[in-house]
Amino acid sequence: MDKVYFVTTPIYYVNAPPHIGHAYTTIVADVLARHYRLSGYRTFFLTGTDEHGDKIVEAATEANTSPKDFADRISAQFRNLWPELAVTNDYFIRTTDTNHVETVRLILQKVHDAGDIYFGKYEGYYCIGCERFYVEKELVDGLCPDHQTAPVYREENNYFFRMSKYQDWLIQHIHENPDFIRPERYKNEVLAFLRDPLEDLCISRPKSRLSWGITLPFDDNYVTYVWFDALINYITALGYPDREDYRVFWPGAQHLIAKDILKPHGIYWPTMLKAAGIEPFRHLNVHGYWVVDQSKMSKSLGNVIKPLELKDKYGLDPFRYFLLREMVFGLDSNFSEESFVQRLNSDLANDLGNLVSRTITMAVKYCEGKVPESTSPSDGDGVLIESGGKTIADVESCFHELALHKALITIWDFINVTNKYIVEQEPWKLAKDPVNRPRLDTVIYNLLESLRIIAVLVSPFMPGSAQRIMNQLGVENTSVQDYENIRRWGCLIPGNRIAVEDALFPRVKYEKEAEKADAKRNLVEPVKPAIEYGDFDKVDIRVARIIDAETVPNSNKLLKLKIDIGEERTIVAGIAKDYTPKDLIGKKIVVVANLKPAKLMGIDSHGMLLAADTGKGLTLLSFAEDPIIGAKIR
Ligand code: MSP
Numbered sequence: 113m114d115k116v117y118f119v120t121t122p123i124y125y126v127n128a129p130p131h132i133g134h135a136y137t138t139i140v141a142d143v144l145a146r147h148y149r150l151s152g153y154r155t156f157f158l159t160g161t162d163e164h165g166d167k168i169v170e171a172a173t174e175a176n177t178s179p180k181d182f183a184d185r186i187s188a189q190f191r192n193l194w195p196e197l198a199v200t201n202d203y204f205i206r207t208t209d210t211n212h213v214e215t216v217r218l219i220l221q222k223v224h225d226a227g228d229i230y231f232g233k234y235e236g237y238y239c240i241g242c243e244r245f246y247v248e249k250e251l252v253d254g255l256c257p258d259h260q261t262a263p264v265y266r267e268e269n270n271y272f273f274r275m276s277k278y279q280d281w282l283i284q285h286i287h288e289n290p291d292f293i294r295p296e297r298y299k300n301e302v303l304a305f306l307r308d309p310l311e312d313l314c315i316s317r318p319k320s321r322l323s324w325g326i327t328l329p330f331d332d333n334y335v336t337y338v339w340f341d342a343l344i345n346y347i348t349a350l351g352y353p354d355r356e357d358y359r360v361f362w363p364g365a366q367h368l369i370a371k372d373i374l375k376p377h378g379i380y381w382p383t384m385l386k387a388a389g390i391e392p393f394r395h396l397n398v399h400g401y402w403v404v405d406q407s408k409m410s411k412s413l414g415n416v417i418k419p420l421e422l423k424d425k426y427g428l429d430p431f432r433y434f435l436l437r438e439m440v441f442g443l444d445s446n447f448s449e450e451s452f453v454q455r456l457n458s459d460l461a462n463d464l465g466n467l468v469s470r471t472i473t474m475a476v477k478y479c480e481g482k483v484p485e486s487t488s489p490s491d492g493d494g495v496l497i498e499s500g501g502k503t504i505a506d507v508e509s510c511f512h513e514l515a516l517h518k519a520l521i522t523i524w525d526f527i528n529v530t531n532k533y534i535v536e537q538e539p540w541k542l543a544k545d546p547v548n549r550p551r552l553d554t555v556i557y558n559l560l561e562s563l564r565i566i567a568v569l570v571s572p573f574m575p576g577s578a579q580r581i582m583n584q585l586g587v588e589n590t591s592v593q594d595y596e597n598i599r600r601w602g603c604l605i606p607g608n609r610i611a612v613e614d615a616l617f618p619r620v621k622y623e624k625e626a627e628k629a630d631a632k633r634n635l636v637e638p639v640k641p642a643i644e645y646g647d648f649d650k651v652d653i654r655v656a657r658i659i660d661a662e663t664v665p666n667s668n669k670l671l672k673l674k675i676d677i678g679e680e681r682t683i684v685a686g687i688a689k690d691y692t693p694k695d696l697i698g699k700k701i702v703v704v705a706n707l708k709p710a711k712l713m714g715i716d717s718h719g720m721l722l723a724a725d726t727g728k729g730l731t732l733l734s735f736a737e738d739p740i741i742g743a744k745i746r
Contacts, residue, residue: 144572166243183208231269363391497601
């Protein structure tokens with residue numbers, strides 16, 4: 113059982129596209145999967161999407177489409193995102209998959225047959241955002257504590273899971289397996305929930321109210337409650353009840369979640385498993401929340417961080433590194449682009465990037481581009497070699513404790529020890545006298561060997577950069593063999609070709625600084641003298657939509673646009689160098705609506721479109737949310 117690792121992420125709701133929170137959990141799972149794979153474990157890494165329930169119906173209705181269409185669309189966004197972030201999941205599950213529907217029905221039937229599902233009446237406050245009922249004392253000022261929205265009062269006949277029956281068993285299981293839920297603060301939180309009597313769990317919804325779900329096997333008029341459906345994904349994916357994967361991997365199950373879904377995973381899931389006669393999972397690993405400027409990310413605050421934007425701007429490995437280095441697993445973390453850039457420049461460009469380029473450059477210069485022989489050890493090497501060995505052992509235990517930020521700190525300590533070794537050994541001085549040749553070769557060998565160890569240790573976190581270091585060392589790929597080898601000092605083979613590549617992590621400038629510089633440059637065109645509000649108020653600026661666009665004969669600057677601004681009008685705009693007519697049709701733009709008509713190239717223009725300078729041309733003003741045609745800009 114020891115050499116088996118099954119890691120899962122939550123299956124994400126398909127009511128909105130992926131953001132940095134989803135990326136974080138999934139990248140943590142990926143780092144773990146890569147580490148254990150390299151350590152020779154049989155590994156299974158599962159992620160996917162959660163597609164049933166009110167929340168999805170609501171989002172689909174808003175988007176004017178069916179729940180299935182909507183789910184297909186958003187699920188694909190998640191599925192396609194993962195390879196872009198170098199995530200190596202073995203399976204992607206959707207709760208609308210047939211095998212999942214069958215497994216849910218099988219478990220329901222099993223628990224029903226065992227007498228742990230009964231029919232009864234439910235009344236209470238229901239939060240659609242959480243997809244669950246709240247008891248009154250859980251509400252804060254009558255509102256859902258998570259969504260700050262008023263739950264709706266519901267009264268209906270439903271099926272219940274006899275969760276209360278398993279309360280004592282669960283308490284005992286947690287006490288007997290103190291790291292069943294970790295870190296400890298979350299174990300304590302679950303134990304605190306369990307201090308009050310556990311209520312039975314309402315696990316159905318009448319089809320008259322919600323039909324987008326899995327039909328109960330014992331009553332066609334009801335669908336399953338989303339959580340009872342979703343949690344079961346973890347065993348569907350393994351082929352419960354009779355596939356080999358289930359038998360092999362389930363005993364090594366490691367669930368990863370954030371604190372928002374602690375109760376379903378810490379209470380519903382183990383009791384459901386118990387009732388179905390299935391062994392509990394091994395660990396529930398709970399992390400904190402990414403917040404932005406100390407507040408929760410939300411569409412309405414417009415502060416949702418999109419993973420692909422950061423990846424495209426700064427590179428994948430820096431993005432992965434930052435997420436894992438910045439968040440202490442278990443605690444909340446504040447996301448700021450500024451600290452991301454700081455880390456990129458200091459930890460990656462300075463510490464690691466410089467070490468790699470200095471070492472490789474010296475190996476090329478002093479050792480003819482080959483890994484030299486190490487024949488002249490000295491006392492000064494002991495610190496480096498011991499530190500390498502200790503780092504390997506420490507990183508290993510950080511993985512077992514899920515302290516990934518600590519694993520990175522440990523690797524960076526070793527990077528610093530290696531940088532110090534260069535300063536102490538002064539290879540450039542050794543190179544001055546041929547008598548020192550054997551010692552120079554040994555120093556360079558030790559440095560290259562340290563780089564190899566660093567590359568292998570960072571490979572689960574930054575696979576692309578690790579491979580680039582390995583390429584420079586002439587090592588072809590990071591296989592299990594290499595990972596095993598790092599436990600030994602001296603694996604690098606003398607004679608291997610060393611190759612210099614471009615900088616691993618170019619330094620970057622924080623965008624805001626760049627923006628400041630641009631703003632200053634623009635101020636060279638001085639701000640016009642102050643005007644009264646009344647003067648400004650005379651200008652009527654409106655939202656319009658471009659209905660049609662065409663070029664203006666004999667002009668390479670002007671386009672003739674037909675716009676809808678609540679009424680149809682023609683305007684002439686100087687944007688032909690930046691947009692083609694075809695790009696513009698359907699676009700919403702900002703127009704000064706009450707400018708006196710002017711004739712341009714013989715065409716009457718009834719308004720003026722607004723655009724801003726990008727430094728390379730013009731860009732039309734755009735909107736964070738879709739505005740109404742004709743809306744006044746205030
Ligand atoms: N569908 C349920 C989970 C069912 S699992 C059987 C769900 N989906 S979710 O889309 O809301 O995803 C919640 C998870 O996304 C969190 O537990 C966490 O893994 C991740 N995160 C979402 N927002 C996050 C942050 N702001 N910060 C960190 N992780 C967050 O709940």
